[in-house]
Amino acid sequence: MKEKIENLRKIKSEALLGGGEEKIRNQHSKGKLTARERIELLVDEGSFDEVDMLVKHRSSDFGLDKQKIPGDGVVTGFARIHGKPVALFSQDFTVFGGSLSEAHAEKICKIQDMALKIGIPVIGLNDSGGARIQEGVVSLGGYAEIFLRNTLSSGVIPQISAVLGPCAGGAVYSPAITDFIFMVDKTSQMFVTGPNVVKTVTHEEVTFEELGGAETHAVKSGVAHFKFESEVELLSAIRRLITFIPLNWKDRGIEKEFDFTQDLIVKELDAIIPLQSNKPYNMHDIIEKIVDDNDFMEVHKYYAENIIVGFARIGGISVGVVANQPAVLAGVLDINASVKGARFIRFCDSFNIPLLVIEDVPGFMPGTDQEWNGIIRHGAKLLFAFCEATVPKVTVITRKAYGGAYDVMNSKHIRGDFNFAWPSAEIAVMGPKGAVEIIFKKEISKSDNPELKIEEKLNEYIEKFANPFVAAERGYIDDVIEPNQTRLKLINAFQLLKTKVDKNPPKKHSNIPL
Numbered sequence: 374m375k376e377k378i379e380n381l382r383k384i385k386s387e388a389l390l391g392g393g394e395e396k397i398r399n400q401h402s403k404g405k406l407t408a409r410e411r412i413e414l415l416v417d418e419g420s421f422d423e424v425d426m427l428v429k430h431r432s433s434d435f436g437l438d439k440q441k442i443p444g445d446g447v448v449t450g451f452a453r454i455h456g457k458p459v460a461l462f463s464q465d466f467t468v469f470g471g472s473l474s475e476a477h478a479e480k481i482c483k484i485q486d487m488a489l490k491i492g493i494p495v496i497g498l499n500d501s502g503g504a505r506i507q508e509g510v511v512s513l514g515g516y517a518e519i520f521l522r523n524t525l526s527s528g529v530i531p532q533i534s535a536v537l538g539p540c541a542g543g544a545v546y547s548p549a550i551t552d553f554i555f556m557v558d559k560t561s562q563m564f565v566t567g568p569n570v571v572k573t574v575t576h577e578e579v580t581f582e583e584l585g586g587a588e589t590h591a592v593k594s595g596v597a598h599f600k601f602e603s604e605v606e607l608l609s610a611i612r613r614l615i616t617f618i619p620l621n622w623k624d625r626g627i628e629k630e631f632d633f634t635q636d637l638i639v640k641e642l643d644a645i646i647p648l649q650s651n652k653p654y655n656m657h658d659i660i661e662k663i664v665d666d667n668d669f670m671e672v673h674k675y676y677a678e679n680i681i682v683g684f685a686r687i688g689g690i691s692v693g694v695v696a697n698q699p700a701v702l703a704g705v706l707d708i709n710a711s712v713k714g715a716r717f718i719r720f721c722d723s724f725n726i727p728l729l730v731i732e733d734v735p736g737f738m739p740g741t742d743q744e745w746n747g748i749i750r751h752g753a754k755l756l757f758a759f760c761e762a763t764v765p766k767v768t769v770i771t772r773k774a775y776g777g778a779y780d781v782m783n784s785k786h787i788r789g790d791f792n793f794a795w796p797s798a799e800i801a802v803m804g805p806k807g808a809v810e811i812i813f814k815k816e817i818s819k820s821d822n823p824e825l826k827i828e829e830k831l832n833e834y835i836e837k838f839a840n841p842f843v844a845a846e847r848g849y850i851d852d853v854i855e856p857n858q859t860r861l862k863l864i865n866a867f868q869l870l871k872t873k874v875d876k877n878p879p880k881k882h883s884n885i886p887l
């Protein structure tokens with residue numbers, strides 16, 4: 374037995390080297406960690422159980438039969454993060470550039486299947502040149518098998534993707550179907566076709582980084598939800614995300630211990646809203662003062678900054694926050710903000726994460742650019758996502774709730790469970806100026822002093838509508854609260870809603886306006 378054990382150790386130690394020391398040095402020289410180093414940083418110490426370490430590809434074309442490397446370019450297995458079980462795969466760029474062979478795909482599919490049966494998240498650390506070119510259609514088939522599992526797992530178990538190298542072709546579509554994509558500045562890129570193909574087809578000259586770098590996808594395309602300076606920061610952020618989310622869709626209420634005897638009144642909240650209603654303020658100041666330990670994990674931080682989404686805890690309960698940002702484009706809802714919000718809401722609703730909406734929105738963005746690009750279709754996604762969500766849903770209106778945006782942002786009418794407003798709230802069909810110019814058009818034009826008339830009508834309108842009391846009289850607002858009481862009210866609301874049950878009518882699936 375001793376010899377057999379020695380032999381096993383030798384085989385495994387070879388496998389641990391992946392593509393070999395030179396390729397590992399090369400990987401390090403690009404500022405990248407190896408597949409195994411990444412796993413070590415990601416999971417709880419000593420918790421990784423590898424499977425399929427000895428799998429090899431079965432191809433012989435183009436001399437591949439002479440290059441068989443145990444593991445075949447991907448490390449797969451199971452581990453724990455903050456004590457929670459996860460399944461993971463980590464592609465090894467030192468082996469055929471992390472490209473996906475039939476065997477490589479089978480390894481990923483195996484852990485996807487296991488994760489689905491067990492009900493645990495899958496984390497994919499992607500670093501791959503896409504389909505292994507030498508294997509042809511077999512590797513395309515492998516990708517399709519992964520895409521199918523990504524899709525079937527969607528809404529059942531959380532799926533998290535880190536893109537940690539130049540991911541091309543098929544290597545981008547699997548992450549694209551998953552719930553969250555993490556990227557690193559300068560070393561990770563995602564594109565369907567690389568710069569050379571782009572040049573041939575469209576004659577555009579573009580660098581890897583411009584075409585599909587972290588900055589591009591976190592700021593412009595919205596493909597990436599998170600962007601970091603280094604792999605170490607990125608891996609630690611995945612660990613943090615895991616603390617907010619459940620293992621699977623059946624898990625209810627991710628909760629941490631909470632000391633209910635602490636002071637829950639936050640006086641600073643009384644001084645945030647400016648006196649003038651058209652002055653901006655930073656919604657982050659409110660979020661951070663409302664949530665436990667000022668701990669807010671923002672998702673899509675650099676994309677459509679006029680809406681803020683992310684995870685936090687309120688009274689120990691993990692919640693998804695959706696908030697308008699008056700400091701950017703006055704918090705208006707445009708196409709990108711609508712899509713960003715809708716996608717986040719659907720993640721939260723899939724996984725029983727309650728929603729907290731903090732609202733200060735002047736309405737939907739007007740203009741030909743928005744209309745021609747489909748603000749109707751995209752805005753409808755946000756509306757649909759809020760309407761369909763059955764998780765606990767609580768809204769706080771801090772200032773503006775105008776027009777369609779009032780309805781959309783989790784109003785009472787679309788099943789908001791608790792809808793609170795601050796005394797500074799303005800709830801009406803539109804802002805005072807626009808409203809007065811329309812409904813008093815004739816009166817103003819006939820007046821000897823139009824400016825004075827406008828002023829007079831503005832005051833009348835503001836007094837009548839730019840407040841929360843008309844809505845409160847009808848019960849559309851459950852309570853008008855002092856800002857300093859917000860944290861207390863929210864903690865009580867989410868505690869009460871822990872046992873909430875709500876259902877949508879039976880159906881095959883809904884048809885969200887895509």
Ligand code: HXC
Binds near residue numbers: 470502503546
């Ligand atoms: C086989 C590959 C490979 C691939 C890279 N390698 N990509 N081997 N199949 N797809 C190998 C290289 O031959 C090289 O081997 C090693 O990996 C490292 O690659 P380099 O080119 O030296 O590295 P780098 O300069 O960093 O460039 C990385 C890269 C580039 C940008 C990923 O390799 C590249 O453009 N690869 C092809 C990308 C691509 O077009 N893939 C197919 C997409 S189609 P040696 O032995 O020299 O070290 C697709 C279909 C699915 O995926 C679509 C589903 C929707």
